[in-house]
Amino acid sequence: MRELGKAAASLALAAGLLFAPASLAARDGAQDTGPAIALDAGTLTTLPMRERAAIIDGILAERLETVLPQVMREEGVDMWVMMAREYFEEPVVASMLDARSMHARRRTILVLFDPGEGKPIERLTVSRYGLAGLFEPAWNPDEQPDQWQAVADIIAARDPDRIAINTSDLTAFADGMTLSQYRAMTARLPETYRERIVPGETLALRWLETRIPDEMELYPAIVALARAFIAEALSRAVITPGATTAADVEWWYRDRLARLGIAPWFHPSIGIQREGEEGMLRGDVVIEPGDLLWTDFGITYLRLNTDTQHLAYVLKPGESEAPEGLQKGLANTNRVQDILMEEFEAGLSGNQILAAARARAVAEGLDPSIYSHPIGLHGHGAGSAIGFWDNQDPDPRGEYRLRADTAWSIELTSYASVPEWGGQRVDFRSEEDAFFDGERVRFLDGRQTRLTLIPSD
Structure with a gap:
């Protein structure tokens, strides 16, 4: 279904871009950076429904011609x-x-x-x-x-x-x-x-989890779309410190997507961690200077799903950077990501990968919790779980073996004591979408390595 190259270009242009989505091999530089595709969220548009349908049906036809016979015959x-x-x-x-x-x-x-x-x-x-x-x-x-x-x-x-x-x-x-x-x-x-x-358990899982090249031509741009919404949400365009609540931002996401004809696959989340306060503050709590914000956001577009979590710091008056302890906390989480992705190996179970990654992270003095999952035609997609936020031990749902040509949400956190907050234990959650080609895992649109900064004045 080679026409998809044109469709991918149309998607890029419809998003206000001047690029054609590059191959994943060309995205290696995005491995340790921020977004690989820069989008202006204020100018985003989306494809007309007829064009979306043509892409969806073209991909489905290709999957039926390639994935279907492969999995039936191999099983x-x-x-x-x-x-x-x-x-x-x-x-x-x-x-x-x-x-x-x-x-x-x-x-x-x-x-x-x-x-x-x-x-x-x-x-x-x-x-x-x-x-x-x-x-x-x-x-x-x-x-x-x-x-x-x-x-x-x-x-x-x-x-x-x-x-x-x-x-x-x-x-x-x-x-x-x-x-x-x-x-x-x-x-x-x-x-x-x-x-x-x-x-037909394995048949169903393999059909759903396998990503084809045509899908992977589009996926980076779809992830970039989602990340553009996050960048806009975690900015002064949406947040006025001292006035905007966590719930206000969640509903801003919903309204913004509705105007563009894009569906979220879950209600967006905004959480606030604050010096002297335990856990995540949510709902009608007003965002204040000095807060560490967390967001969890995902869209469904052209039948592919995204799932992303980012962190932002609201600068206090006179600050130009986040406290060093908060910056270090995100760096720790990036290190856990590195370790986890290095442990991906086709044929291993999710439980085996979880155990190996946790052991390495703990040996380095980190305090991780890993709960990564496949993504693709569903947000929490078909395939093996690599841990759960409430269970870091082996789980029957993690016994399925990893396969090549699968997409993943690298979802995890690490905890760290922040000196500037009196040693308070802070949760540095992160989630980025990636592709496993059978040899290595690569982010689809980079990853967050620096806290997003929101001015307060």
Whole structure:
């Protein structure tokens, strides 16, 4: 789908840029810097909906042609059957709907079949409506009124050895088969085919987690868009110290995105750490000079998600820099990022990477908490967890093995005592989006290495 190069350029121009998104290899210089792509948040615009749809459908078509056969063949599955009801779409089916099909229509059933011998994957939809030519309609209700029998007939005609359905005790991404639909489908199947049904857990995770080159052409610019909103939010354009509350900034984000037709995938967060105050202050608390601000913000654009956390310091009158202790705290967090990314290795579990990174960080005298996760078609994406904020020990959700061509939110914190705040323990949270190519992890748009400064006068 080589037309995406033009689409990426259109995205750049629509954002007020004069660049074409570079390859990740050319972004190595962004590894230890701030934003690799400079955006003027005040001039941001977004693509018209028709252009967005063309990009979404083009990427989906490419994924169906490349990712789908790869994961089915490597997992030894020759048929994958999925189903969803209108307004109750399971994650994999939702990811396979074209840009005009915002929901499954009535009941949408997808049947994917590998005939073998290197032939293309057969993509069928057993539903009343086609899906933009990406799936071939395979049911005529006038000839066979029973939709479930139509599915059974398709299965019998192809005689697959292994029929995957999305069931999982561990992850919602692969647990889309409801009990009622399972009963209805298997009631029409002869026993010989019921015995061939296997869980599609790994299939679902691999389909969702794998990023293709066309997606990675766009992803850096999408991350840059999100970071531009953060830069605007953590500035005097939005914050007036002594007047603006944390909640004011959160709702500014929502209003700003709504005007541009961009969706947040969670409500933005603003937290305040203040000398002499314990923990994060939130809500209607007024932002004051001397505060350390934290924000957590993410958008969904062209079906790709971002997830970013940055820190800002509100200068007191007469200050030109943040206290050294606060600057050192962010530097500690950057060091934990470095350690974690160095421990990424294809084939290791999230739990193994967590244990190795924590051990190294602690040995260096740091006080880390690591809770990184995949990102992509979902904000908290399919794949292995690398720790949780409330659990730094091995977890069943961290047993899945890391794979190449996956995107990640490098999310973590380190704690440090700040001398200028009387030794108060401060939380230096950070989150930056990155790509793992199987050899190394690279930030998509740089990372924060210096506290953002907000003047108070």
